[in-house]
Amino acid sequence: MCIGxxxxxxxxxxxxxAAERRSxxxxxxxxxxxxxxxxxxxxxxxxxxxxxxxxxxxxxxxRDDIPHTVVSTEKVFKSKVLDTDEKFSxxxxxxxxxPYFCSIHPKMTGKVIVQ
Amino acid sequence: MASDMKGHNGxxxxxxxxxxxxxxxxxxxxxxxxxxxxxAGTGAFCVMQGGVLKSYSMSxxxxxxxxxxxxxxxxxxxxxxxxGFNKAANPDVAATxxxxxxxxxxxxxxxxxxxxxxxxxxxxxxxxxxxxxxILKGASAKDVFYVPGEHxxxxxxGKEYLERFGKGAQxxxxxxxxxxxxxxxxxxxxxxxxxxxxxxxxxxxxEWLEKDVKHLKSSTPIVxxxxxxxxxxxxxxxxxxxxxAQALGYLKKxxxxxxxxxxxxxxxxxxxxxxxxxxACSTAFPQPKPGEAPSPGPMKVPAEQLRSVLGITDVxxxxxxxxLAVVDSTLA
Numbered sequence: 072m073c074i075g076x077x078x079x080x081x082x083x084x085x086x087x088x089a090a091e092r093r094s095x096x097x098x099x100x101x102x103x104x105x106x107x108x109x110x111x112x113x114x115x116x117x118x119x120x121x122x123x124x125x126x127x128x129x130x131x132x133x134r135d136d137i138p139h140t141v142v143s144t145e146k147v148f149k150s151k152v153l154d155t156d157e158k159f160s161x162x163x164x165x166x167x168x169x170p171y172f173c174s175i176h177p178k179m180t181g182k183v184i185v186q
Numbered sequence: 187m188a189s190d191m192k193g194h195n196g197x198x199x200x201x202x203x204x205x206x207x208x209x210x211x212x213x214x215x216x217x218x219x220x221x222x223x224x225x226a227g228t229g230a231f232c233v234m235q236g237g238v239l240k241s242y243s244m245s246x247x248x249x250x251x252x253x254x255x256x257x258x259x260x261x262x263x264x265x266x267x268x269x270g271f272n273k274a275a276n277p278d279v280a281a282t283x284x285x286x287x288x289x290x291x292x293x294x295x296x297x298x299x300x301x302x303x304x305x306x307x308x309x310x311x312x313x314x315x316x317x318x319x320x321i322l323k324g325a326s327a328k329d330v331f332y333v334p335g336e337h338x339x340x341x342x343x344g345k346e347y348l349e350r351f352g353k354g355a356q357x358x359x360x361x362x363x364x365x366x367x368x369x370x371x372x373x374x375x376x377x378x379x380x381x382x383x384x385x386x387x388x389x390x391x392x393e394w395l396e397k398d399v400k401h402l403k404s405s406t407p408i409v410x411x412x413x414x415x416x417x418x419x420x421x422x423x424x425x426x427x428x429x430x431a432q433a434l435g436y437l438k439k440x441x442x443x444x445x446x447x448x449x450x451x452x453x454x455x456x457x458x459x460x461x462x463x464x465x466a467c468s469t470a471f472p473q474p475k476p477g478e479a480p481s482p483g484p485m486k487v488p489a490e491q492l493r494s495v496l497g498i499t500d501v502x503x504x505x506x507x508x509x510l511a512v513v514d515s516t517l518a
Binding site (some may be wrong): 111114115136137138140142151152154155156170171172174175176177178180 | 194271273275308309310336337340341379380381382383384389421422424425480481483484
């Protein structure tokens with residue numbers, strides 16, 4: 072008896088979570104699940120590699136006195152030129168590895184790992 | 187990253203301010219090279235006489251006979267004006283560019299033309315390009331030959347730059363011209379840069395160069411100018427051009443090749459065989475010596491010292507000499 076009621080409760084609980092996920096997916100169009108930051112300092116991306124969950128919006132901020140760009144090596148995303156304190160954001164919707172670089176200073180490279 | 191740079195730091199230190207004289211007269215295929223490095227603000231005058239390079243520090247220029255400076259052709263290289271830059275390292279880059287023009291107009295031998303080795307603008311904006319062109323109209327020399335820096339081609343594959351300064355050039359912006367028997371080649375090594383890489387000339391430009399110099403006599407003095415150094419100054423900071431060896435290969439037959447670059451905002455010189463490499467000061471702000479800072483970003487110096495680390499390069503060609511005489515002077 073006790074076991075049976077627990078099972079029912081658990082099933083109801085799962086149903087509740089599934090419903091919540093659907094509504095969350097719908098709202099993800101406007102608002103990402105979470106955010107992450109990459110800072111550009113001294114001609115380097117920090118952290119150089121960042122691991123985020125699917126749906127995360129990553130924001131890069133240029134804190135150098137020199138303009139930089141954030142350009143996906145595989146042409147998935149490309150910022151405009153970021154002058155000092157300017158930002159660029161991109162929301163990652165598919166798992167995978169996304170190497171990127173600064174197209175002005177190509178020695179500057181980084182990677183976003185989406186899980 | 188930090189430890190990597192420390193390792194290179196020692197290497198840079200070894201050659202710092204070193205002036206080696208090579209009295210070997212065997213010319214083109216000499217393996218050993220001669221270095222004459224003049225860091226920001228110090229400056230050096232170098233003249234090749236019969237295969238021997240003589241160099242003098244700028245402090246001795248005043249003692250020299252001005253006739254030694256005269257030749258068949260004289261021109262000035264300016265670089266890295268970064269119009270639009272307004273940060274602490276130099277809040278008024280227009281003023282320092284104007285100071286460079288004053289310096290040019292005060293030269294005892296007026297230059298026939300100016301070369302601008304790129305980073306004309308800071309952000310490729312129309313008003314930045316036009317601002318530089320307007321200030322340079324005040325120079326005694328009216329012709330200005332440009333090559334782009336990476337800051338000049340930030341948008342639309344360099345459309346704004348090419349519209350203004352690429353007239354008469356090949357579609358990619360590179361070109362050549364002759365002045366008094368000297369063959370000048372303006373090259374573009376700031377386009378289509380690849381992740382992790384250095385400056386790039388690309389196959390199309392290399393093929394053009396090969397054809398461009400093929401018909402010339404080996405006695406023709408050659409001046410190649412491009413933004414990023416065509417020799418490997420410091421790869422960790424991207425200070426080099428991946429396919430420059432191929433370009434220099436096409437110039438092997440020539441007895442005198444001078445390569446003028448910008449990009450690194452400090453003067454540096456190297457002689458290897460028949461080729462003299464030279465980088466010019468910026469007219470806007472200095473950058474650190476290779477590996478001596480966490481990054482190659484603008485170097486802040488006290489305001490009263492700024493003009494002593496900015497400058498222009500005066501180049502003299504004297505017929506019969508192996509190399510062109512290159513003189514750096516600061517804006518102070």
